Amino acid sequence: MKIIETLIRVADYEKVCCNCKFFEQHYTLNEELNKLFLCNAGYCTKAHIVSRKAIHKACECFKKEGLALPEDY
Numbered sequence: 001m002k003i004i005e006t007l008i009r010v011a012d013y014e015k016v017c018c019n020c021k022f023f024e025q026h027y028t029l030n031e032e033l034n035k036l037f038l039c040n041a042g043y044c045t046k047a048h049i050v051s052r053k054a055i056h057k058a059c060e061c062f063k064k065e066g067l068a069l070p071e072d073y
Contacts, residue, residue: 010055018054021065022046025054 010016017023026039040054046061 015058015062016054017042017044017052017056017058019065020044020058020061021063022061023052023054 010018012019018025022045024042024045026041026043027036028039029036042052042054043050044052044059044061046063047059049059
Protein backbone atom coordinates (compact mmCIF):
# COMPACT_ATOMS: atom_id res chain seq x y z
CA MET A 1 0.00 0.00 0.00
CA LYS A 2 1.31 3.42 -0.94
CA ILE A 3 0.84 6.63 1.08
CA ILE A 4 0.01 9.74 -0.96
CA GLU A 5 0.67 13.11 0.68
CA THR A 6 -1.60 16.07 0.13
CA LEU A 7 -0.02 19.46 -0.31
CA ILE A 8 -0.04 21.47 2.89
CA ARG A 9 2.69 24.08 2.89
CA VAL A 10 3.96 24.80 6.40
CA ALA A 11 7.43 26.05 7.36
CA ASP A 12 9.41 24.02 9.92
CA TYR A 13 9.55 26.97 12.33
CA GLU A 14 5.76 27.53 12.48
CA LYS A 15 4.01 26.62 15.75
CA VAL A 16 1.23 24.53 14.23
CA CYS A 17 -0.01 21.06 15.11
CA CYS A 18 1.66 19.21 12.22
CA ASN A 19 5.09 20.36 13.51
CA CYS A 20 4.40 19.01 17.01
CA LYS A 21 5.70 15.65 18.22
CA PHE A 22 2.33 14.94 19.92
CA PHE A 23 0.25 15.30 16.74
CA GLU A 24 -0.99 12.02 15.24
CA GLN A 25 -1.96 12.26 11.58
CA HIS A 26 -5.20 10.79 10.18
CA TYR A 27 -5.31 8.97 6.84
CA THR A 28 -8.06 7.87 4.46
CA LEU A 29 -8.01 4.69 2.42
CA ASN A 30 -9.00 4.64 -1.24
CA GLU A 31 -9.83 0.98 -1.77
CA GLU A 32 -10.06 1.29 -5.55
CA LEU A 33 -6.47 2.57 -5.81
CA ASN A 34 -5.29 0.64 -2.73
CA LYS A 35 -3.57 3.80 -1.43
CA LEU A 36 -3.60 5.85 1.78
CA PHE A 37 -4.04 9.61 1.58
CA LEU A 38 -3.03 12.13 4.25
CA CYS A 39 -5.90 14.18 5.67
CA ASN A 40 -5.66 17.69 7.07
CA ALA A 41 -6.77 16.22 10.40
CA GLY A 42 -5.51 14.32 13.39
CA TYR A 43 -5.43 14.37 17.17
CA CYS A 44 -3.18 15.48 20.03
CA THR A 45 -1.85 12.69 22.26
CA LYS A 46 -0.61 15.07 24.97
CA ALA A 47 -3.57 17.42 25.48
CA HIS A 48 -6.09 14.72 24.49
CA ILE A 49 -7.70 16.96 21.88
CA VAL A 50 -9.57 14.58 19.61
CA SER A 51 -10.18 16.76 16.58
CA ARG A 52 -7.29 18.92 15.33
CA LYS A 53 -6.44 20.27 11.90
CA ALA A 54 -2.80 19.86 10.89
CA ILE A 55 -2.44 23.60 10.40
CA HIS A 56 -4.17 24.72 13.63
CA LYS A 57 -2.23 27.05 15.89
CA ALA A 58 -0.48 24.80 18.41
CA CYS A 59 -1.69 24.50 21.99
CA GLU A 60 0.36 25.02 25.16
CA CYS A 61 1.65 21.41 24.96
CA PHE A 62 3.56 22.12 21.70
CA LYS A 63 6.94 20.44 21.46
CA LYS A 64 9.01 20.71 18.28
CA GLU A 65 9.28 17.49 16.28
CA GLY A 66 12.83 16.14 15.90
CA LEU A 67 16.00 17.99 16.82
CA ALA A 68 15.68 21.68 17.48
CA LEU A 69 17.38 24.51 19.31
CA PRO A 70 16.22 25.23 22.89
CA GLU A 71 14.60 28.51 21.80
CA ASP A 72 12.36 26.55 19.41
CA TYR A 73 10.48 24.90 22.30
